Amino acid sequence: MDRVRHRPRGWVRHYARVLAPAGAPAGRVALERDGEQRLRRLADAAADRARQRLARTRPSMRALTALPGGRLCWRSVPVPPPPGPDGAIVHPIAVATCDMDPLIALGSSPFPLPLHLGHESVAEVLTVGERVAGVRPGERVIVPFQISCGRCPPCRSGRTGNCAGVPPISMYGFGVAGGHWGGAYSDQLAVPYADAMLVPLPDGVDPVVAASVADNVCDGYRHVAPHLPGLLERDPEAEVLIVGSVRRRSLYGASVPLYAGLVAKALGARNVRFADSRPPVRAQAERLGLDVMHPQELRRRAPAPLVVDVSGSPAGQRTALSNVAPDGVCSSAGGLHRTTRIPASLLYGRNATFHVGRTHVRTLIPQVLDLMVQMRLRPEAVTTTVARLDEAPGVLREHYVGGGIKAILTE
Ligand SMILES: [Zn+2]
Ligand SMILES: [Zn+2]
Numbered sequence: 073m074d075r076v077r078h079r080p081r082g083w084v085r086h087y088a089r090v091l092a093p094a095g096a097p098a099g100r101v102a103l104e105r106d107g108e109q110r111l112r113r114l115a116d117a118a119a120d121r122a123r124q125r126l127a128r129t130r131p132s133m134r135a136l137t138a139l140p141g142g143r144l145c146w147r148s149v150p151v152p153p154p155p156g157p158d159g160a161i162v163h164p165i166a167v168a169t170c171d172m173d174p175l176i177a178l179g180s181s182p183f184p185l186p187l188h189l190g191h192e193s194v195a196e197v198l199t200v201g202e203r204v205a206g207v208r209p210g211e212r213v214i215v216p217f218q219i220s221c222g223r224c225p226p227c228r229s230g231r232t233g234n235c236a237g238v239p240p241i242s243m244y245g246f247g248v249a250g251g252h253w254g255g256a257y258s259d260q261l262a263v264p265y266a267d268a269m270l271v272p273l274p275d276g277v278d279p280v281v282a283a284s285v286a287d288n289v290c291d292g293y294r295h296v297a298p299h300l301p302g303l304l305e306r307d308p309e310a311e312v313l314i315v316g317s318v319r320r321r322s323l324y325g326a327s328v329p330l331y332a333g334l335v336a337k338a339l340g341a342r343n344v345r346f347a348d349s350r351p352p353v354r355a356q357a358e359r360l361g362l363d364v365m366h367p368q369e370l371r372r373r374a375p376a377p378l379v380v381d382v383s384g385s386p387a388g389q390r391t392a393l394s395n396v397a398p399d400g401v402c403s404s405a406g407g408l409h410r411t412t413r414i415p416a417s418l419l420y421g422r423n424a425t426f427h428v429g430r431t432h433v434r435t436l437i438p439q440v441l442d443l444m445v446q447m448r449l450r451p452e453a454v455t456t457t458v459a460r461l462d463e464a465p466g467v468l469r470e471h472y473v474g475g476g477i478k479a480i481l482t483e
Contacts, residue, residue, distance in 0.1 A: 075352055076321050078473050080142025081179030087140075094410045095182030098249050101240050110239035110251060117252045124150040136257030136464050138177045138189045142473065144465040149188075152254065152262035157203040160266035162195035162215060166482040167256045167461065168284035170217070171325030171382075174472040176246070180323055181408060187247025188255030189468075191217035192286040194279035195261060197270070206267040212279060213270040214441075215263065216434045217287040218243045219253060222268025232434040238264075241430075256286075257464050257481070271437045274445050280480050281452045282444070284327065288478075289451045290436040292331025295380040295403040297439070300339045303377055309343060312336045313376035315383050315392040316348030318367045324384040326353040327478040328405065330454045332380050333362045338448040345376065347391075356477055360453055370395055375422075381405065386412035389428075396424040404428040454478050 081089065089095060103110060124130065130150040137147040155161050167190050175181040177189060197211045207213055220227050221237030235242070242251040244261065254261055263269055273282055296312060303310045314336075316329040326348065336344045346362040347370055348354055358364045365373075370391065377400040381392035384407035393415055396402045399422070406428045419426060443449035457479035459467040464481050471479045 075475055078178055078323055083140040086179035086185055089180060090182055090184050097410055098182045102249055106239040114248060114252055133259035135188045135255060137186050139186045140179045142178050142469060144469050151260045155199060155201045157201040158265050160200045160204060160263045161198045162261050162263055163198050164193040164195045164256045164261060166194045166279035166283040166480055168192040169471060169479045170287050171328050174325060175323045177472050183246050183249040189245055190256030191243055191245030192284050193256035194273055194283050200266055204266045207270050212273040214273060214286050214437055216269050218433050220268055220434050221265045230435040231432050233430045233432040269434060274441055277444060280458060280482050283480050284451055285437055285440050287433060288327045289331050290433045290440050291328045291431045293335045293436055293440050294431045295332050296336045299378050299401050300341060304340055311343040311345060311376040312341045312378045313345045313395055314380045315388055316353060317383055318349055318388040318391050320349045325477060327454050329382040330357060333360060334449055338443055367391055396422060398422045401425045455480055
C-alpha cells in the first residue's frame with residue numbers, strides 16, 4: 073500500500089514551530105484563567121525535579137519521553153508524591169495513541185518538547201486518598217485525558233473539559249502546555265480528583281479494547297451522538313458525512329473519524345459517508361462498512377444534514393462546511409491552525425450550525441462504555457497495532473513516522 077512516511081522535526085525546526093505565531097494560542101488559552109495557579113504549579117514541579125535530582129527521596133519509575141528529532145525513550149523519574157485526600161495513584165496497564173500524538177512526538181505541534189507522552193489509558197488503582205469512596209486499590213479504571221474536579225459549575229453541568237477547578241486545558245500527556253500532569257506511558261500517574269475522574273472498567277471489557285475511550289472514542293462519539301437521534305427521527309435515511317484528511321500527507325491519526333463512523337452506525341445511521349485522501353485510511357474505513365470516497369468526489373454529491381470535520385486543516389474544514397445541507401450541523405474537532413476562512417454567506421443561506429471545540433470527555437465515558445457493553449460499538453475494529461508497553465519507544469516511533477491509525481500498548 074502506498075503509505076507516506078513522515079519526517080520528524082529536529083530541535084531547531086521544532087522550536088521554530090513552538091515560537092511561531094500559530095503556536096501562541098495554546099499558551100494564551102493555557103494562561104487565560106488561573107494563570108498564576110498554572111505558573112505556580114509549573115514552578116513547584118521544576119523545584120521538585122531539582123530537589124529529587126540532588127537527593128532522590130522517592131522511588132524511581134520509567135516514563136516515556138518524547139524529544140525533538142522523533143526520539144522516544146524511557147527515562148527514570150521519581151514516582152508522583154502520595155495522593156492528596158481526593159486523589160489516587162494509578163498504574164496504566166493499556167495505553168492508546170491519540171490522533172494528536174504524531175504531531176506532538178514528531179515535533180510539529182506547538183507543545184514544547186521534551187515531554188512525557190500519552191493521555192489515553194486504562195489503569196489499575198494503586199492507592200487512594202482518605203476521602204475517595206468511588207474506587208479502591210486493585211480496581212481497573214478508565215483515566216480521562218482531561219483533569220476535572222467534579223464540583224465546579226462547569227463540571228456539574230457536564231462541561232468537564234472546561235473545569236474551573238484547574239487551569240484551562242489541563243490534561244495528561246501535553247507536558248508544560250497541558251499543566252505538567254505527566255504522561256500515561258509511565259509506571260504511575262497521579263489523579264487529583266479520583267471520584268470525579270475515574271470510571272470503573274465494566275466487567276468483561278478488555279483494557280486493550282477500552283484504552284482509547286479515555287479520549288478518541290469519546291471524541292468520535294460527541295460529534296454524532298448529540299445530533300443523530302433527532303435527525304434519524306425526521307429522516308431514517310439521513311446521511312452522516314465524515315471528513316477526514318483532505319491531503320494525502322497528514323500527521324493526524326485517523327482513529328477519531330473512524331470511531332465517529334462506527335458510532336453513527338451503532339446509533340442507527342444507515343448512510344455514513346467517509347471522505348479521506350489517505351488510501352490506507354479509506355481501506356480501513358471500507359473494512360468497517362462505511363461508504364468510502366475521496367474528498368474530491370464530494371463535489372458531485374448532495375450536501376449532508378450532519379457533517380463531522382476531523383480533517384485538522386483549514387482546507388478540510390472548508391470542505392466540511394461546504395457540504396452542510398440546509399438547517400444542517402457541522403461538528404468540527406478543529407485543529408492546530410490559528411485561523412481559517414469559512415464560507416459565511418453559504419452557511420447563512422443554508423442556515424447551518426457550526427460547532428468547533430474540544431470534548432468534555434469525562435461526561436461521555438459512561439455513555440460510550442454502555443454502547444460497548446451492549447456490543448453495539450466495537451472500537452477494537454479500528455486498532456491497527458497491539459504491542460507490549462516495554463516496546464513502546466520503537467513501536468510508537470514506527471507508528472508515528474509510518475502514519476499508523478491506532479496503536480495500543482499493554483503489559
Ligand atoms: Zn488526545
Ligand atoms: Zn471542575
